[in-house]
Amino acid sequence: MDFQTLLIHGGENPDDGLGDLAPPIHVSSTYAQADPERFGPYTYARSGNPTRTALEAAIAALEGGARGLAFASGMAAIASTLLLFAPGDHLIVCRDLYGGAYRVLTGLFARWGLETSFVDTADLAAVARAVTPHTRAVYVESPSNPLLAITDLAAVAGLAKAKGLTSIVDNTFMTPYLQRPLALGFDIVVHSATKFLGGHSDLVAGLAVTADAALGLRLAGIQNAFGAVLPPLDSWLLLRGLRTLAVRLAAEQATAGELAAWLAGRDDLARVHYPGLAGHPGQDIHRAQADGPGAVLSFELQSPAAAKAFMRALTLPKLAVSLGGVESILSYPATMSHAAMPAAERAARGISDALVRLSVGLESAADLKADLDRALAAARARPAP
Numbered sequence: 001m002d003f004q005t006l007l008i009h010g011g012e013n014p015d016d017g018l019g020d021l022a023p024p025i026h027v028s029s030t031y032a033q034a035d036p037e038r039f040g041p042y043t044y045a046r047s048g049n050p051t052r053t054a055l056e057a058a059i060a061a062l063e064g065g066a067r068g069l070a071f072a073s074g075m076a077a078i079a080s081t082l083l084l085f086a087p088g089d090h091l092i093v094c095r096d097l098y099g100g101a102y103r104v105l106t107g108l109f110a111r112w113g114l115e116t117s118f119v120d121t122a123d124l125a126a127v128a129r130a131v132t133p134h135t136r137a138v139y140v141e142s143p144s145n146p147l148l149a150i151t152d153l154a155a156v157a158g159l160a161k162a163k164g165l166t167s168i169v170d171n172t173f174m175t176p177y178l179q180r181p182l183a184l185g186f187d188i189v190v191h192s193a194t195k196f197l198g199g200h201s202d203l204v205a206g207l208a209v210t211a212d213a214a215l216g217l218r219l220a221g222i223q224n225a226f227g228a229v230l231p232p233l234d235s236w237l238l239l240r241g242l243r244t245l246a247v248r249l250a251a252e253q254a255t256a257g258e259l260a261a262w263l264a265g266r267d268d269l270a271r272v273h274y275p276g277l278a279g280h281p282g283q284d285i286h287r288a289q290a291d292g293p294g295a296v297l298s299f300e301l302q303s304p305a306a307a308k309a310f311m312r313a314l315t316l317p318k319l320a321v322s323l324g325g326v327e328s329i330l331s332y333p334a335t336m337s338h339a340a341m342p343a344a345e346r347a348a349r350g351i352s353d354a355l356v357r358l359s360v361g362l363e364s365a366a367d368l369k370a371d372l373d374r375a376l377a378a379a380r381a382r383p384a385p
């Protein structure tokens, strides 16, 4: 089936004999068993729930993996995946990554004994150099958050395979509509489904998909043991959001491309980052491994004061944490997505205090342009103190 068809029909409903087109929401926390020694397919809702199973089958089909698993948040999916490793293990992680993933690695997992090296994964030689006898995994985002840096996914997956490492990729920005990393050789894809997959800013959820069934079984064991599972109502809401992923993201991406080109042509911005812009580092690699540049861009104003004046003057993109909603969302990495990263670490990664990130929604390009234009004029006229 084509991707659009899978979005609608992937992860079919458990057959309850009634012919529901919309999947039923199963709320029971437990299941009556006929026999004390031979259980039915469901026993207890942390271990499995039919509505969650429908969602897990859907994301596994969309990413082309063997097993999908749904978690209470993107961070729960990421942290549960990191529990595949053990104290003393070493991970290689891309330098420019989601602030919450940075926080859990450098805080909780560092305390637990997991060692992390942050590496510019666009530089394959640097990745190879970072491998130690204790290295167990490579973890990347491409495009990364918030600078949209590109990593050659097939090359990293190939290197990981050659060195016996597990390869993990956060595919939140692209979604399987635009990029399918398992087909490029990755072992595990993780998602914040709070973003484009849910798509309506009304849900917090995480997903993980493994390429092979054995790894899926191990991760399912962690999901059950650790217990950060997605509840049935949220599983249903996420399934509903998924149905329109292709039409939403195609329209959002078209507007994002138009806005990025328009912003790049202005002289009051220091930099515009968008994989669809000519000259974006790694653009050829991105074109080869993804079906489009996506709907997230970031840009740097002339100063932090100008950035703050710009954000105060905007009306249409909402100033908020998050991305991937039907409404445009502007976020300020310094105090939002990357607040968990110390200022010196942000600066070392090129995430300046004048940088803003825009997730383009379904409003008209003309209305968004007019609002951005007005706010940029306000930033030029009255930089805040």
Ligand SMILES: *Cc1c(COP(=O)(O)O)cnc(C)c1O
Pocket (backbone or CB within 6 Å): 073, 074, 075, 076, 098, 100, 101, 141, 145, 170, 172, 173, 191, 192, 193, 194, 195, 204, 205, 206, 322
């Ligand atoms: C938001 C986000 C996360 C964390 O997901 P939550 O659902 O907020 O827990 C992880 N990775 C990326 C790229 C994100 O944007």
